Amino acid sequence: MIDGIIIRGVGGNYCVDTGEKLIECRARGLFRIKNIKPLVGDRVKIRITEEDENNGYIEEIEERFNEIKRPPIANAEQLLIFFAVTNPEPSFLLLDKLLIAAEINNLKPVICFNKCDLADDEKKTELEQIFINTGYKVIFTSKKDEKSIEKLKEILKDKLSVFSGPSGVGKSSIMNAVQPDFHLKTGEISDKLKRGRHTTRHAEIYKLSFGGYVVDTPGFSSFELSGIGEYELKEYYPEIKKFDEGCRFADCLHNKEPNCVIKDSVSEGKISETRFSNYRRLLEEIQKAKKIY
Numbered sequence: 001m002i003d004g005i006i007i008r009g010v011g012g013n014y015c016v017d018t019g020e021k022l023i024e025c026r027a028r029g030l031f032r033i034k035n036i037k038p039l040v041g042d043r044v045k046i047r048i049t050e051e052d053e054n055n056g057y058i059e060e061i062e063e064r065f066n067e068i069k070r071p072p073i074a075n076a077e078q079l080l081i082f083f084a085v086t087n088p089e090p091s092f093l094l095l096d097k098l099l100i101a102a103e104i105n106n107l108k109p110v111i112c113f114n115k116c117d118l119a120d121d122e123k124k125t126e127l128e129q130i131f132i133n134t135g136y137k138v139i140f141t142s143k144k145d146e147k148s149i150e151k152l153k154e155i156l157k158d159k160l161s162v163f164s165g166p167s168g169v170g171k172s173s174i175m176n177a178v179q180p181d182f183h184l185k186t187g188e189i190s191d192k193l194k195r196g197r198h199t200t201r202h203a204e205i206y207k208l209s210f211g212g213y214v215v216d217t218p219g220f221s222s223f224e225l226s227g228i229g230e231y232e233l234k235e236y237y238p239e240i241k242k243f244d245e246g247c248r249f250a251d252c253l254h255n256k257e258p259n260c261v262i263k264d265s266v267s268e269g270k271i272s273e274t275r276f277s278n279y280r281r282l283l284e285e286i287q288k289a290k291k292i293y
């Protein structure tokens with residue numbers, strides 16, 4: 001049997017990349033009986049059919065370490081969270097929601113501020129400071145800056161990465177800068193894909209010539225905080241967790257309680273005001289939703 005990764009799945013046909021070539025596969029009936037549906041991103045073992053060396057059967061599916069829903073993809077490793085330094089201005093609330101989504105889905109987040117040719121060093125430092133003490137990786141890219149593209153390539157190399165972020169921040173441009181023939185490969189279907197991609201359930205990951213795969217997923221932006229409890233929210237803010245031991249109340253929500261050390265950490269600049277105010281907004285959203293139900 002040969003190892004491979006499912007890179008595309010349409011109507012029960014799966015395209016498996018073995019590293020050497022692409023094999024069109026069907027799944028063994030066994031999976032249907034067990035109610036397992038192969039997913040794009042699945043690591044599989046396949047058997048080539050005797051009649052045709054370009055066709056095969058999926059015999060085994062390796063255990064998944066995660067699974068995202070929209071689009072359905074298994075084993076994604078990183079979430080690239082794209083925003084522009086400006087034009088459009090970044091929404092830090094949406095950015096935080098994407099960080100939480102990454103955490104929930106077991107993806108390593110990488111914050112990527114694109115169009116950095118439009119920002120000076122002061123602006124970049126300001127953006128970096130927002131994520132002080134979070135431990136999150138923050139990078140700056142520009143399609144006009146070859147060095148920044150090389151750095152991004154190192155991050156993407158040999159991993160399955162999901163691109164997320166709002167429209168207009170430059171995700172497609174960066175994909176094309178990372179691999180110029182993306183444009184050609186996706187070009188023919190891109191118009192149709194663009195119109196349909198918010199509703200389409202067909203998922204596909206794109207192979208990088210230097211190793212690794214990427215997928216663009218606008219669906220990830222429309223993320224809801226459903227399922228997170230009010231006391232759980234702070235678990236998704238590493239810098240709050242870092243300083244929250246000194247808080248006199250073990251169950252402090254760091255919102256309206258008096259003498260909260262987290263508020264001191266904010267005044268001291270150890271936690272950014274932007275992040276803290278987003279935390280409180282999300283907390284209020286969660287509390288409001290709780291009252292409705």
Ligand SMILES: Nc1nc2c(ncn2[C@@H]2O[C@H](COP(=O)(O)OP(=O)(O)OP(=O)(O)O)[C@@H](O)[C@H]2O)c(=O)[nH]1
Binds near residue numbers: 116143166174
């Ligand atoms: N100055 C500057 N402009 C950029 C950069 N990257 C992209 N742009 C411009 O930003 C606009 C949007 O770029 P796209 O690549 O289409 O953005 P997108 O995130 O893929 O948008 P959707 O496809 O709608 O999700 C285009 O006019 C690009 O030329 C950059 O690094 N610097």
Ligand SMILES: [Zn+2]
Binds near residue numbers: 247248252253257261
């Ligand atoms: Zn507190």
